[in-house]
Amino acid sequence: xxxxxxxxxxxxxxxxxxxxxxxxxxxxxxxxxxxxxxxxxxxxxxxxxxxxxxxxxxxxxxxxxxxxxxxxxxxxxxxxxxxxxxxxxxxxxxxxxxxxxxxxxxxxxxxxxxxxxxxxxxxxxxxxxxxxxxxxxxxxxxxxxxxxxxxxxxxxxxxxxxxxxxxxxxxxxxxxxxxxxxxxxxxxxxxxxxxxxxxxxxxxxxxxxxxxxxxxxxxxxxxxxxxxxxxxxxxxxxxxxxxxxxxxxxxxxxxxxxxxxxxxxxxxxxxxxxxxxxxxxxxxxxxxxxxxxxxxxxxxxxxxxxxxxxxxxxxxxxxxxxxxxxxxxxxxxxxxxxxxxxxxxxxxxxx
Amino acid sequence: xxxxxxxxxxxxxxxxxxxxxxxxxxxxxxxxxxxxxxxxxxxxxxxxxxxxxxxxxxxxxxxxxxxxxxxxxxxxxxxxxxxxxxxxxxxxxxxxxxxxxxxxxxxxxxxxxxxxxxxxxxxxxxxxxxxxxxxxxxxxxxxxxxxxxxxxxxxxxxxx
Numbered sequence: 001x002x003x004x005x006x007x008x009x010x011x012x013x014x015x016x017x018x019x020x021x022x023x024x025x026x027x028x029x030x031x032x033x034x035x036x037x038x039x040x041x042x043x044x045x046x047x048x049x050x051x052x053x054x055x056x057x058x059x060x061x062x063x064x065x066x067x068x069x070x071x072x073x074x075x076x077x078x079x080x081x082x083x084x085x086x087x088x089x090x091x092x093x094x095x096x097x098x099x100x101x102x103x104x105x106x107x108x109x110x111x112x113x114x115x116x117x118x119x120x121x122x123x124x125x126x127x128x129x130x131x132x133x134x135x136x137x138x139x140x141x142x143x144x145x146x147x148x149x150x151x152x153x154x155x156x157x158x159x160x161x162x163x164x165x166x167x168x169x170x171x172x173x174x175x176x177x178x179x180x181x182x183x184x185x186x187x188x189x190x191x192x193x194x195x196x197x198x199x200x201x202x203x204x205x206x207x208x209x210x211x212x213x214x215x216x217x218x219x220x221x222x223x224x225x226x227x228x229x230x231x232x233x234x235x236x237x238x239x240x241x242x243x244x245x246x247x248x249x250x251x252x253x254x255x256x257x258x259x260x261x262x263x264x265x266x267x268x269x270x271x272x273x274x275x276x277x278x279x280x281x282x283x284x285x286x287x288x289x290x291x292x293x294x295x296x297x298x299x300x301x302x303x304x305x306x307x308x309x310x311x312x313x314x315x316x317x318x319x320x321x322x323x324x325x326x327x328x329x330x331x332x333x334x335x336x337x338x339x340x341x342x343x344x345x346x347x348x349x350x351x
Numbered sequence: 352x353x354x355x356x357x358x359x360x361x362x363x364x365x366x367x368x369x370x371x372x373x374x375x376x377x378x379x380x381x382x383x384x385x386x387x388x389x390x391x392x393x394x395x396x397x398x399x400x401x402x403x404x405x406x407x408x409x410x411x412x413x414x415x416x417x418x419x420x421x422x423x424x425x426x427x428x429x430x431x432x433x434x435x436x437x438x439x440x441x442x443x444x445x446x447x448x449x450x451x452x453x454x455x456x457x458x459x460x461x462x463x464x465x466x467x468x469x470x471x472x473x474x475x476x477x478x479x480x481x482x483x484x485x486x487x488x489x490x491x492x493x494x495x496x497x498x499x500x501x502x503x504x505x506x507x508x509x510x511x
Contacts, residue, residue, distance in 0.1 A: 078490075084490055085490070085492065087491035088491050088492060092487065092493075097478075098478075113492075113493065115493050118492070118493070120492075135488075135490070135492060135494070182474045182475075183474070290370075290373060291370045291371045292370045292371060292374070292386055295368065295370055295375045296384060296386050296472065299375070299377065299384075300377060300384045300472070301475060303377060303379075304382055304475045304478040305478060310366070311366045314366050314368065314377060315368070318368040321370060322370060322371070
């Protein structure tokens, strides 16, 4: 690329890191520590503008004390700090599907740019170091607040025996079920319906699953998203909605940690895969389905949403689908019945 | 359908897993994903081993109770679909051609023939095709334009 500097992923990463280090000279560095997927993750914010964007969804995973981090993420935005990111050294044609930057991803580096959110995500796997940058914290879309750092966490966690997964998860002391399926299948409704039951809540939209050893699910974000129409079925949750004034254009975004802190469970052994389906009938039922159907419900929405998720992600999910029983959860209109059916299914699976 | 001597999986575009006798396939380029039933999974295995069509018919006839004519017709139909979806491509090497090497021995009882079925799901297609119109600002970075109306959710369009 004639005239372009930093044309290799390593040199661009260094130039981005140099920009972050400039931020340190002009803005306060605010540190937050979290336990994510069993790992200590340190977030170092250049200035405070990104704190209310990134931290609320992770709040329930706040580490009690600071310590040696397994993974460090440096974050800043240019608007509040005045420090720009160096110009991209790649051509416009390098922006591939899911934000992957052609030529800037290899065994050591991840580089992606989510154009819809204006978020650049860089990871240096050799140093367990990442950079998160956006031009303006104030322009970050609401959905990033509900599920922040997805690209960075997908990239690093997938190399550390954890797979970021598009799934809801709820459970009991017996273990957890993974709720999977395409949009509109009822995953979020099912997860939220369990909040007023003895079942514990792990996730709505994304969670982490182990890819080695016994199957486990880890909480990642304490958020839930419901469309405005479904929110009416849960009137007691309205006070927990963060974006009350935007419900015509956006799904309701709820922070479960604020409303139901005792309901959140950070991790559980994974016992079954459930595929919810809205039936419009009165009663909720469970029926067995094939592992292939479970895999088809589980894998595509994760793979097609997350940059860098590919064959290895699919293989990890196939292992899970082979290992765990799979069932279809035929959702009835009585929401109080749903967690009872799930609880009973868990008892039967573990017995 | 373009007819070739034998075929191969189009591995440059897709990934696949055999799971409990069925096959799940993901096409990274198109955003489509597929399920093949048990008969389809048999055929998928034959394709992986580059069986000529005639040998696929022979192998399926060993396993299933249907006539060769019915099998040939169903096979033609599924192969056409697999080609149309760009899941398989022509194979120009030397494939396996001895049906006796299939896992079905002549002493095994034949099972009823269920036509091979390729289920296609395209609900994820819009995620791959999603390309927010962006202009590059003076810093060189793209800035997404806000689209009117229908981008209501998490950039993944009604996921959740």
